[in-house]
Amino acid sequence: MAAQLHALWPGPARRYLEPFVGGGSMLPGRPCAAAVAGDLQAELVALWEAIRDRPDGVADHYARCWHDRAARGAVVYDEVRARFNADRDGLDLLVLTRWCVNGLVRFNRQGAFNNSLHHTRPGIHPDRLTAVLGAWSRAVADVTFVAGDYRATLADAGPGDVVFLDPPYRHTRGRYQAEGFDPDGLFATLDRLSSRGVPWILTWDGRAGDRTYPGGVPTELFAGRLALTTGHSPFPRLMKTSLDPVAESVFTSFAL
Ligand SMILES: C[S@@+](CC[C@H](N)C(=O)[O-])C[C@H]1O[C@@H](n2cnc3c(N)ncnc32)[C@H](O)[C@@H]1O
Incomplete structure (x- = not known):
């Protein structure tokens, strides 16, 4: 549209x-x-700023989580979600939105992210996401983000x-x-x-x-x-x- x-x-x-x-x-x-x-959503705005200013750092964070999940399994999702709900780091929000059921962003009444892991999908591969993040970083280079x-x-x-x-x-x-x-x-x-x-x-x-x-x-x-x-x-x-x-x-x- x-x-x-x-x-x-x-x-x-x-x-x-x-x-x-x-x-x-x-x-x-x-x-x-x-x-x-x-x-x-302040964490979303922080994520946008990170994608604009340091897409490689965002890609590295995702790649670390992705390889960790490949090695240790579904428990990594629970750890990322618990960490996000405690620290509210936008980089963890990105991981959750790539891995949660059907990509649906949901918060409970207390503001905690509560969607669960989409078990049958591995999540976007880090190499592909790195290219996507680079393209978005260029597209939003002149955008000021505000929470x-x-x-x-x-x-x-x-x-x-x-x-x-x-x-x-x-x-x-x-x-x-x-x-x-x-x-x-x-x-x-x-x-x-x-x-x-x-x-x-x-x-x-x-x-x-x-x-x-x-x-x-x-x-x-x-x-x-x-x-x-x-x-x-x-x-x-x-x-x-x-x-x-x-x-x-x-x-x-x-x-x-
Ligand atoms: C329908 S979505 C926007 C979707 C967007 N067009 C896209 O391409 O993804 C609405 C957004 O408004 C935000 N929002 C809700 N209430 C708001 C408010 N009072 N002020 C600013 N943003 C708000 C939500 O966090 C959500 O990201």
Whole structure:
């Protein structure tokens, strides 16, 4: 979807702001090099900074864990997870996300990572990951990463900036973080961006099969809206039931 979404920007940009950066799939195709990317998950932001500044160190850490697991087995996953939950090191978060069941990032109410090991998969080979990390390091060389709430990341947004927002869906309470996500704060932020003349694109509610996830974005807040078909939901696929086509709703501050 990234290319389709970036094709929507109404004009050139001097700075790209992305306050819910997550796995960063929008970053490589962003409309200008200068960028600020934020996330509430501080360990994820630390991982992004490490990938940008010392990809070889990240690759070495992963390779050590991978070879340790090859030698000693599943217990290594438990050790990495316990260490992450104690020390909150972003490099261990990378290992967990590569090895956990279906790559699903889950935290319990206490904020501890609680997904378990995907026993039947060895995890990406270190040689392959080293190449991937090198490519990402180059792609995010000009990105400033910040840990914090999206409102702080957007505090100084002004003319020349463009903003892409991919917040947690309303129905994903607890999937990324223990507390839910307050949509009213998001709506107020969108309104403020528009009043400062900052173009924004929001992906939020959507449709999977016959289930709809209405985000309820107030109609006066956006000027453009479209539905992008994004493929198939991983959740029924995991349950080995039908393949549900997924459409993502896209809202824009400008007319399309
Ligand atoms: C739907 S994901 C973003 C996925 C991203 N587009 C990608 O390519 O991977 C939402 C992200 O928002 C973060 N998040 C949740 N609440 C937040 C908040 N209040 N402020 C900033 N980030 C938040 C989560 O940690 C998660 O990484």
